[in-house]
Amino acid sequence: MSAVGSRCHHGGRHHRNGQKATDMAGTPVTVIGMGMMGRALASAFMNAGHPTTIWNRTPGRAQALVEAGASEAPTVDAAVAAAPLVIVCVRDYGAVRDLLTPAETALSGRVLVNLTSGASDEARAMATWAAERGAEYLDGAIMMTPPGIGAPETVILYGGPPAPYETYEQTLRALGGGTTLISTDVGLPSLYDVALLGIMWSTFNGFMHAAALMDTEKIAATDFLPMATDWLKGVASFLTAYAQQIDEGSFAAEDATLETQIPPVRHLIHESRIRGIDATMAEYTGKLLAEAVDRGHALDSYARIIDHFRA
Numbered sequence: 001m002s003a004v005g006s007r008c009h010h011g012g013r014h015h016r017n018g019q020k021a022t023d024m025a026g027t028p029v030t031v032i033g034m035g036m037m038g039r040a041l042a043s044a045f046m047n048a049g050h051p052t053t054i055w056n057r058t059p060g061r062a063q064a065l066v067e068a069g070a071s072e073a074p075t076v077d078a079a080v081a082a083a084p085l086v087i088v089c090v091r092d093y094g095a096v097r098d099l100l101t102p103a104e105t106a107l108s109g110r111v112l113v114n115l116t117s118g119a120s121d122e123a124r125a126m127a128t129w130a131a132e133r134g135a136e137y138l139d140g141a142i143m144m145t146p147p148g149i150g151a152p153e154t155v156i157l158y159g160g161p162p163a164p165y166e167t168y169e170q171t172l173r174a175l176g177g178g179t180t181l182i183s184t185d186v187g188l189p190s191l192y193d194v195a196l197l198g199i200m201w202s203t204f205n206g207f208m209h210a211a212a213l214m215d216t217e218k219i220a221a222t223d224f225l226p227m228a229t230d231w232l233k234g235v236a237s238f239l240t241a242y243a244q245q246i247d248e249g250s251f252a253a254e255d256a257t258l259e260t261q262i263p264p265v266r267h268l269i270h271e272s273r274i275r276g277i278d279a280t281m282a283e284y285t286g287k288l289l290a291e292a293v294d295r296g297h298a299l300d301s302y303a304r305i306i307d308h309f310r311a
């Protein structure tokens, strides 16, 4: 993944409205949304020394943060007015718009960073909404759960104009060392987010299916785990060649042909059925292979299956 933004700190850039943004430990931040994730974000800013204002629809959900020095704003308008950098992280984009509407005037001249999960079209619409209110807008996707916020390996993907990102990059880095501006397009973090989550869920499902199979022989999931995780490393390495084939549009099998993978998939279906395990995922894989072979791609690599998803 290529980052459009430089990771280096550009020092005290002049912000659009003339104020000098000094992006350092003292930069005040506002965090709106005190759910599990919002509380983790505010806590990470506080740990990095940022004066932090918080607001939540239901007051009092972040008492521990207030006791640690956060300032709980009485209104969302006051919360937005309290800092040049406003982070919002709530359930969905509809909630973001609803809650920020009473603070429209205060938003002008601020940098709004939306870390709420959503889809690319929602992010683009939100950017237009923010621009109409005079705010600079970055959209972000958090690729981590709350306990990992602030860790050096935590990845948070941003999209939007480079200027506000560069202005506050060091401040945002308090949330995760893997802070990256991946695109000037505010829609792309959401796209990366769902694409990566899709990989996660299909991997989870593969493991659950396998663990259920092993369980029929009383092999504990924890005993099976080391073999499964080593296997995943091998599977990840296969993707290197497949990604190249997808980009080049040439699918000659260098490891195993589609044709040779049909019998093992049948075995997985059979083994699942005789053990009373749901075989739906394996049947779906079998369908993808059969379709590709029917289209004349028997001797191609697994990367050829991209055609199905593109269609």
Ligand SMILES: NC(=O)c1ccc[n+]([C@@H]2O[C@H](COP(=O)([O-])OP(=O)(O)OC[C@H]3O[C@@H](n4cnc5c(N)ncnc54)[C@H](OP(=O)(O)O)[C@@H]3O)[C@@H](O)[C@H]2O)c1
Pocket (backbone or CB within 6 Å): 033, 034, 035, 036, 037, 038, 056, 057, 058, 061, 089, 090, 091, 092, 094, 095, 096, 098, 099, 115, 116, 117, 118, 142, 143, 144, 145, 146
């Ligand atoms: N938790 C994770 O592991 C994780 C990881 C990556 C991304 N995210 C994303 O982060 C966002 C927040 O997740 P979370 O885990 O913090 O969820 P959460 O614990 O369920 O908190 C939801 C937050 O949204 C607020 N909210 C919901 N509807 C609202 C509305 N109509 N108006 C104003 N505020 C509203 C809630 O306020 P009240 O307290 O008033 O109900 C609360 O602050 C989501 O988009 C989620 O997908 C979460």
